[in-house]
Amino acid sequence: MAARSAMWASWRGVRPPAVRWLLVARHLSLVPAAELTQAAVRAALSGERPLAVLPAGPPAAVDAARAVLRPDEPLEDGADLVVVTSGSTGSGRGVLLSAAAVRASATATLDRLGGPGSWLLALPVSAIAGLQVLCRSELAGREPVALDRHEGLAAALARMPAGDRRYTALVPTQLVRFLDAEPDALRAFDAVLVGGAATDPALLARARAADVRVVTTYGMTETAGGCVYDGVPLDGVQVRVAGEGIELAGPVLASGYRLDPEGTAAAFAGGWFRTRDAGELAEASSDGTARLTVLGRLDDVVITGGVNVAPAAVEAALREHPGIADAVVVGRPDPEWGQRVVAAVVLAGEDAPEPAELRRWVADRLGAPAAPKQVHVVPAVPTLHTGKPDRRAVAALIPEV
Numbered sequence: 001m002a003a004r005s006a007m008w009a010s011w012r013g014v015r016p017p018a019v020r021w022l023l024v025a026r027h028l029s030l031v032p033a034a035e036l037t038q039a040a041v042r043a044a045l046s047g048e049r050p051l052a053v054l055p056a057g058p059p060a061a062v063d064a065a066r067a068v069l070r071p072d073e074p075l076e077d078g079a080d081l082v083v084v085t086s087g088s089t090g091s092g093r094g095v096l097l098s099a100a101a102v103r104a105s106a107t108a109t110l111d112r113l114g115g116p117g118s119w120l121l122a123l124p125v126s127a128i129a130g131l132q133v134l135c136r137s138e139l140a141g142r143e144p145v146a147l148d149r150h151e152g153l154a155a156a157l158a159r160m161p162a163g164d165r166r167y168t169a170l171v172p173t174q175l176v177r178f179l180d181a182e183p184d185a186l187r188a189f190d191a192v193l194v195g196g197a198a199t200d201p202a203l204l205a206r207a208r209a210a211d212v213r214v215v216t217t218y219g220m221t222e223t224a225g226g227c228v229y230d231g232v233p234l235d236g237v238q239v240r241v242a243g244e245g246i247e248l249a250g251p252v253l254a255s256g257y258r259l260d261p262e263g264t265a266a267a268f269a270g271g272w273f274r275t276r277d278a279g280e281l282a283e284a285s286s287d288g289t290a291r292l293t294v295l296g297r298l299d300d301v302v303i304t305g306g307v308n309v310a311p312a313a314v315e316a317a318l319r320e321h322p323g324i325a326d327a328v329v330v331g332r333p334d335p336e337w338g339q340r341v342v343a344a345v346v347l348a349g350e351d352a353p354e355p356a357e358l359r360r361w362v363a364d365r366l367g368a369p370a371a372p373k374q375v376h377v378v379p380a381v382p383t384l385h386t387g388k389p390d391r392r393a394v395a396a397l398i399p400e401v
Contacts, residue, residue, distance in 0.1 A: 028052045028071045028082055033126045038143065041134045044080050045099045052082040055126035068094045070259060078255050083128050083221045086384040094258030095221040104251035105224035106136040108234035113191045116140035117165025120156055122147040122174060123387060129169050129196055132225040153178050153185040169193040171387035172203060173326070175214070179207060186212045193217050195226050197388050198296065198312045200319055218294050222273050224252045231291035239281065245298050246279040247272040302331035304339050307369040314372065317365045318345060323353040326381050328394045329372065343372040344381065344394045352377055374401060
């Protein structure tokens with residue numbers, strides 16, 4: 001009976017004193033991504049066995065995740081899942097998530113989308129977006145269907161239960177590829193969540209014009225995944241924009257960073273997570289709901305000649321050019337301008353637009369300071385295991401001038 005009481009309290013997000021005492025000595029169970037099972041997810045969500053998923057990929061990536069997770073060290077009280085952030089602009093960190101926070105996020109997502117359904121897993125399970133697909137499936141009482149990289153979207157869709165609501169989550173690059181190759185399959189989903197990186201307005205307009213029910217998501221590992229859908233916070237999530245950028249609060253929040261009390265105190269003080277993203281809150285609509293617009297990372301802003309340039313805006317402008325399929329923009333030190341805007345671009349065809357043409361293209365849309373002073377063609381944009389652009393790798397590809 002005592003064991004049942006403890007389990008029930010855990011599912012409700014309340015741990016009795018005896019359980020809290022036992023958690024002090026708990027250690028993480030590290031599971032390679034290829035070996036993750038729904039049983040392991042279920043055990044983590046019930047508070048039985050804390051879980052961390054090692055990324056698939058080269059040994060160096062796995063070793064880096066192990067170094068962050070430090071499974072030999074006792075796990076912090078209250079943590080049931082530890083997810084390593086992507087580290088797109090720096091070293092990854094281990095984010096401590098309670099089962100209650102993950103369940104709160106999954107429940108609010110299903111409520112927002114219209115109810116439980118079957119999920120297609122198309123993202124890495126070592127990242128929060130992929131892991132949440134498994135968690136939402138668990139709460140919905142469904143078995144997730146994994147997309148095989150050798151099959152098409154339609155083939156995966158055919159393996160999903162007929163007559164059920166169908167959902168998936170993608171990064172923008174995947175959305176582009178499926179829109180090009182299998183738009184009919186995309187239309188079959190009741191919702192296609194898109195997150196992990198900024199989504200160009202032109203891409204969203206194209207998807208919606210094709211009758212794809214795309215939903216933009218904003219969030220991060222520290223908020224147990226997306227917590228703002230199409231600019232509107234999920235139930236229970238609070239958003240404010242302060243001098244240091246967007247701040248988030250609510251039941252989806254992580255408890256902190258693995259073995260980093262100072263970093264935890266700085267990022268989560270007062271029950272608000274400081275995202276370091278720039279944003280704007282529009283005036284409340286008739287129902288009292290304010291809409292959030294994300295403007296990009298504060299840390300990514302390029303200050304050139306005293307003008308702030310948002311890389312995401314330059315990337316979006318470059319992708320609108322008919323000769324450019326993808327782009328990543330970074331800042332480089334410059335003796336005259338302080339920083340200069342540089343771009344790595346993937347061509348849409350065989351003919352490369354002249355750099356001067358691309359500069360004019362961006363300047364006409366965003367102003368002269370935003371025009372890249374250096375353009376470098378790459379065969380593909382390097383990505384992290386989450387699907388986000390690896391900005392450090394991109395910067396390494398662009399030669400110094």
